[in-house]
Amino acid sequence: MFRRIAKPKDDVRPFLSRLRHDVRGNALAIMAAAMVPLIGFAGSAIDMGRLYVVKVRLQQACDAGVLAGRKTMTDTSTTTALDSTASAQAQSFFANNFKSGFYSSTAVAFTPTKAVNGTNSTVANAVTGSATATVPMTLMTFFGQPAIKLTVACQAVFDLADTDVMFVLDTTGSMSCQPSDPTSCANAAVSYTRGDGTTGYYNQESSNSKIEALRQAVVLFDTTMRSSADVTTHFRYGFVTYSSAVNVGGVIPPSYLQNTxxxxxxxxxxxxxxxxxxxxxxxxxxxxxxxxxxxxxxxxxxxxxxxxxxxxxxxxxxxxxxxxxxxxxxxxxxxxxxxxxxxxxxxTTLNTSGLVSSLSTGTPVTNPTKLDGSTSTWRGCIEELDTTTGSSFNVANLPDDLDPDIIPNATANKWRPRWPEAExxxxxxxxxxxxxxxxxxxxxxxxxxxxxxPGGYMDKLGSSACGMPAQRLKVWTAQQVNDYVYNVDFKPFGGTYHDVGMIWGTRMLAPAGVFASDTAAWPGRKDPTRNIVFMTDGTMSPSQTSYGQYGVEQWDNRTGGAGNSTTDYNNHTARFRVECDAAKKRGITIYVVAVGTGVTTDLTYCASPGQTFQASSKDDLTKAFKSIAQRIAQLRITQ
Incomplete structure (x- = not known):
């Protein structure tokens, strides 16, 4: 009933041959052998990742340290070591950004110093740093890999990129008052002797007047810029003072002036x-x-x-x-x-050839509107190019007078000399x-x-003002800046037309147009940053009967507001806003300072984001200008 199962015959093959052909239990051995390279690959990836994370954090902490050190540096001498205040701040910011024991790191050290530049000298505007940390291995210790020391370097400077700054400054009659006075304030008009020996008029300045604060603020701005720049930095200034007109006749190339x-x-x-x-x-x-x-x-x-x-x-x-x-x-x-x-x-059509040339020659011309032999000499204020009336403009298709890039190419459309004695x-x-x-x-x-x-008589009333000659972008010495704002003709007078100032501030800073060469990049350098510092103490206040940049609006009606003061105001405000748009479209940063008045919605609209300042006192105004200079002179990492 039962069948005996046959016993298998003994395998007589050699051991190694049998092992090669017998797969039973081989997986364990293979896995054991493969673990060594797998651990190597995984350990390398993990520990390299840890090293990367630590080095990135170490670099960030180093950058934070030198930035803090440069910002708080109190001793900028070129022959001394980093002062204790800056060193302490640098160490504090480094420690806050690289916590002790980060990824088990040890021997963490950070050394901030002044940047060395040549033998026995230092760069006053730079702080360098060196940071180290030792990072232990995890899986790679299995292969005998020791801890690795990481080292990073960093440097921060407080200086300028090449920079162009156009000051657009309100020098109207209310600037003669103190910041605490009402915006409607304008002191009595008095006569004075201009720099050219002729008689001019201005609103007599109060003590601690806004225009005196403005003078001091501009000088402080320049001082701040100079202290923030290194020897390789280039910066240029230009100036436009404005009221109902701007004095730009001396900066416009003669071929673009209406001299017929x-x-x-x-x-x-x-x-x-x-x-x-x-x-x-x-x-x-x-x-x-x-x-x-x-x-x-x-x-x-x-x-x-x-x-x-x-x-x-x-x-x-x-x-x-x-x-x-x-x-x-x-x-x-x-x-x-x-x-x-x-x-x-x-x-009445009048010949302007002699009037235009009188600006440079000083030779007066006979006033054809009088019979007593009276003469006139052009002071430099202009009437604008042809324009479009209304309160709506397309920044991509501006009329000639609002186009910063316009180059007059027709005899019929050139800038015209303003002639108040003949108006x-x-x-x-x-x-x-x-x-x-x-x-x-x-x-x-x-x-x-x-x-x-006549317009000449309106000079006495402030309704036909012509201020300081504008200045094209150029390199200025500190003394030249001081001399400009303290010139005998830097006087408060006239009414407030923000559009007039912004039109010419933008035109003289635009990278295309008549003045493009002024703001071109320095040889071998990148384009400069371009900035407008726009300062005013009041709101727009156009007049129907003032003789300004658009003639006399009641009769010339070039902006479309004749006979209606509200329409006149709205039209000029629209021109101001679109000119601010035109500036920003060309990469110009606009800083707006309102002194003795609030920052209106129109001023906020004009400014670049976050670049409005309100000044209620002389000290506030100087602080605002200093702050703007510091913002332009941005703190930055260079290494």
Whole structure:
């Protein structure tokens, strides 16, 4: 019933052969053999990762330490070691960023020093650091790998990249007041002798006035910039002072100035009229030719005719209806009628060639709107290029006057010389004939009827101001900066037109356009950073009857606000805003400082993000300018 199972025959193959063919239990041996390289691979990856993490953190801590050390450095001498204050701060920031025992690291050390630059000298604007840490291995200890020492280096400097700064400064009448005064404040207008010897006007400054604080703030800004720069840094300044106009005639290339003809709201002699009653006259010993040469008839006066006689405060001459006889060696007798000029007030085209050249030559030109031989010399303020009216603009397609990159290429569209002595107002929109005795000056040089006052007279009222000449970007010495803001003509006067200042601040800093070469990169260097420091003490305050950069708005209506002060305000504000957009589109950083007033929504809109400052006192203003200089002079890692 039972079958015996046969016993297998003994395997007579050699042992190694049997082992090779017998797979039973081989996996364990193979795994044991493979563990060694697997541990090596894993340990290498893990420990290399640990080393990377520690080195990154060590570098970050080193950077933080030298940044803190440079920021708090109190001794910037080039011959001394890093001061104790800076050293302590550097060590503190390093320790806060690299905690003791991080990834079991030991022998952690950080050494901050002043950067060495040559034998026995140091760089005042740099702090260098060296940090070390020893990191033990984990799995790699199985292979006898010892702990590894990591070393990193770092350096921080407090200096400038190449930098261009355009100051756009409000020098209007309210700047004569103290920061605590109302924004409507403007001290009494007084006369002074300009730097060129002519008579000018300004609002008399209070003690501790805003404009004095501005002068000090600009000087402090320059001092801060110089203390923050190293020997390789280049920085340039430009200046635009503004009110209702800007004085840029001296910086515009002559080929871009209208030096032929331009139309002004002016006047010319239309004829004459009888002034008073006629009287009889008789002269003896007069040749016939002299008698008939007396002026007649009583109408049709031409400026090329006989001259008018200066009567002190007005010009007059006589009409003679005469006859001649041979009696008494020649008798000339008849009636004498006093005459006065009749003026036509209307847009009048005047030749500007002599006026434009007078800025550089100093040679005055005869004022064609007067008959007393008065002359004018151009001070440099301009009327703008052609423009578009309204309150909506596209920053990508700006009208000529708002385009920072515009290069005038047509005779019809160049910058025009402002001529206040030839600009005459009237009390109607259309043309108007006015008798001379309605506008005669009295002994105090004030016009009886202010409806017909000339722009030259408006200078006394602040409604036709022309401030300090603008300055193109250039390298300045500290003394030159001081001399500019303390120049005798750096005076407060006129009304506030923010758009006027921003238009020219942007134009003179733009990397394209008429002034592009001024802000070009230095040879072998990257493009400079470009910055506008815009300072004002008030809100926009355009006037219908001021003579400014857009003529007299009531009559010229170039911005579209004639007859409506609200529309006028809105249009100028829109121009200001879009010009701020144009500046920022060109990579310009705008810093806005409001002194003695709040930072309005328009000013906030204009500024680059986070770059508005409000100053309620003289000290606040100087601190704001210093802070801006420090922001421009950014702290940065260089190694």
């Amino acid at each position: 003809n331009w139309t002004y709201q002016s006047r010319h002699v239309q004829g004459d009229y009888n002034y008073g009653g006629a009287t009889s006259v008789s002269y003896t010993g007069v040749p016939s030719a002299s008698c008939v040469a007396q002026r007649m008839p009583a109408t049709g006066y031409s400026r090329t005719g006989l001259t008018w006689t200066d009567q002190g405060y007005y010009q007059a001459r006589n009409y003679y209806n005469l006859s001649w006889t041979s009696a008494n060696g020649g008798t000339c007798s008849g009636m004498q009628q006093p005459l006065r000029p009749l003026w036509r007030y209307e847009p 005459w107002l009237r009390n109607t929109i259309g043309a108007q004939d006015v008798k001379d005795d309605a506008i005669v000056e009295d002994s105090t040089n004030a016009y009886y009827n202010l409806n017909y006052r």
